Amino acid sequence: MRRLFTEIVYTLRGYLETFGSSMLFLLRILAACPYALKRPGLIIKQVYSTGVLSLVIIILSGFFVGLVLALQGHNTLSRFGAAETLGAVAALALVRELGPVVTALLFAGRAGTALASEIGLMRATDQLSGMEMMAVDPVKRVVAPRFLGAVIAMPLLAVIFSAMGIFGAWLEGVIIVGVDEGQFWAQMQAQVELHEDVMSGVYKSIVFGFAVALLSVFEGYNSIPTAEGVGRATTRTVVESSLAVLVLNFILTAWLIGEV
Amino acid sequence: MQQTRAVEFGTGLFVFMGVVALFFLTTRVTSFDSYSGDEGYTLTARFDHVGTLKLRAPISVAGVTVGRVTDIQFDDDRLEAVVTMRIASEYDQLPNDSDASILTAGILGGQYIGLGPGGSPDFFEDGDEIEFTQSALVLEQLISTYLFSQAEKSEKE
Numbered sequence: 001m002r003r004l005f006t007e008i009v010y011t012l013r014g015y016l017e018t019f020g021s022s023m024l025f026l027l028r029i030l031a032a033c034p035y036a037l038k039r040p041g042l043i044i045k046q047v048y049s050t051g052v053l054s055l056v057i058i059i060l061s062g063f064f065v066g067l068v069l070a071l072q073g074h075n076t077l078s079r080f081g082a083a084e085t086l087g088a089v090a091a092l093a094l095v096r097e098l099g100p101v102v103t104a105l106l107f108a109g110r111a112g113t114a115l116a117s118e119i120g121l122m123r124a125t126d127q128l129s130g131m132e133m134m135a136v137d138p139v140k141r142v143v144a145p146r147f148l149g150a151v152i153a154m155p156l157l158a159v160i161f162s163a164m165g166i167f168g169a170w171l172e173g174v175i176i177v178g179v180d181e182g183q184f185w186a187q188m189q190a191q192v193e194l195h196e197d198v199m200s201g202v203y204k205s206i207v208f209g210f211a212v213a214l215l216s217v218f219e220g221y222n223s224i225p226t227a228e229g230v231g232r233a234t235t236r237t238v239v240e241s242s243l244a245v246l247v248l249n250f251i252l253t254a255w256l257i258g259e260v
Numbered sequence: 261m262q263q264t265r266a267v268e269f270g271t272g273l274f275v276f277m278g279v280v281a282l283f284f285l286t287t288r289v290t291s292f293d294s295y296s297g298d299e300g301y302t303l304t305a306r307f308d309h310v311g312t313l314k315l316r317a318p319i320s321v322a323g324v325t326v327g328r329v330t331d332i333q334f335d336d337d338r339l340e341a342v343v344t345m346r347i348a349s350e351y352d353q354l355p356n357d358s359d360a361s362i363l364t365a366g367i368l369g370g371q372y373i374g375l376g377p378g379g380s381p382d383f384f385e386d387g388d389e390i391e392f393t394q395s396a397l398v399l400e401q402l403i404s405t406y407l408f409s410q411a412e413k414s415e416k417e
């Protein structure tokens with residue numbers, strides 16, 4: 001019993017330590033951002049490798065999420081005789097919740113792991129210590145551009161996901177199931193508000209972008225410099241990012257809804 | 261060099277797609293033109309009961325939205341609800357003896373304020389109060405009124 005208690009205390013202490021060191025790492029990255037912003041070429045390359053290379057999975061996922069949303073939504077709504085509100089239901093679900101959250105989860109899996117393993121391998125192959133030897137700060141040269149690239153890419157991916165989802169919902173709802181097209185768009189436009197719905201999704205995706213980007217570069221930078229260590233860092237990135245996104249989503253939703 | 265060009269082109273295309281998606285979400289998915297309640301003149305109205313009227317609920321005349329509810333307060337002197345509403349400045353020719361009633365859109369829809377135009381030659385101005393008001397219908401009160409009238413009827417028989 002006593003042993004269990006001490007173990008719990010140690011684990012909690014470990015979590016707090018990780019949290020604290022990640023926050024300190026965030027401060028180091030933010031301090032290095034002016035340097036990275038002076039070299040936009042580095043950031044553009046990272047926007048490419050985190051954003052553009054994630055485009056295919058985001059577009060396809062958004063499209064299929066939209067399809068299934070319309071199918072399920074139509075099935076449920078027609079029981080209440082409210083199939084015309086399908087457009088509003090699909091659009092609200094996408095821009096408020098599914099767009100930011102699913103994009104962030106996919107982004108953690110596609111881009112976060114790539115970042116973590118890339119930086120982890122750089123550490124394992126002594127590239128980072130090599131840079132330090134040449135008086136180049138790896139946080140400025142390697143970490144900050146990757147962090148900024150991911151932070152820029154994430155909100156863009158989330159809006160692309162939502163737009164594709166709405167296109168998918170339109171295709172399934174209007175073309176295949178046969179909801180009236182005018183009603184579909186009119187109900188959507190009547191119900192979706194720019195500030196409360198669309199912008200709340202955008203704010204969420206910005207916060208998720210910061211969280212996923214920070215956790216990936218942090219885990220990669222602090223990975224144990226072995227093959228196993230890099231693998232573990234990659235796994236931890238996905239697990240921690242997904243958890244962080246879901247927890248942050250709840251907090252942000254409560255905050256954004258409470259504000260109205 | 262060729263590769264850098266490809267990266268820049270891809271990134272540019274990506275950012276462009278993001279902007280197009282955001283543009284789609286702001287224009288096609290939300291309605292831009294509907295009145296948001298930022299400009300115009302304010303009117304107040306007193307109701308015995310506002311039902312489930314919410315902030316930003318529409319004010320409509322003949323079914324057309326002309327304004328929004330901006331504030332709902334309780335006046336503890338007169339024990340009435342005071343509803344403040346903002347009407348778009350383009351609709352500045354509402355007769356000042358118009359009446360306001362709280363109506364429900366559809367069976368499950370939200371409540372809104374309907375203005376019934378009066379016949380006065382003078383118009384509402386900023387800060388005016390709507391004198392003639394009709395409160396929200398409360399379903400329980402309707403049912404109890406009906407039940408009492410039925411009970412009275414059966415007693416007479």
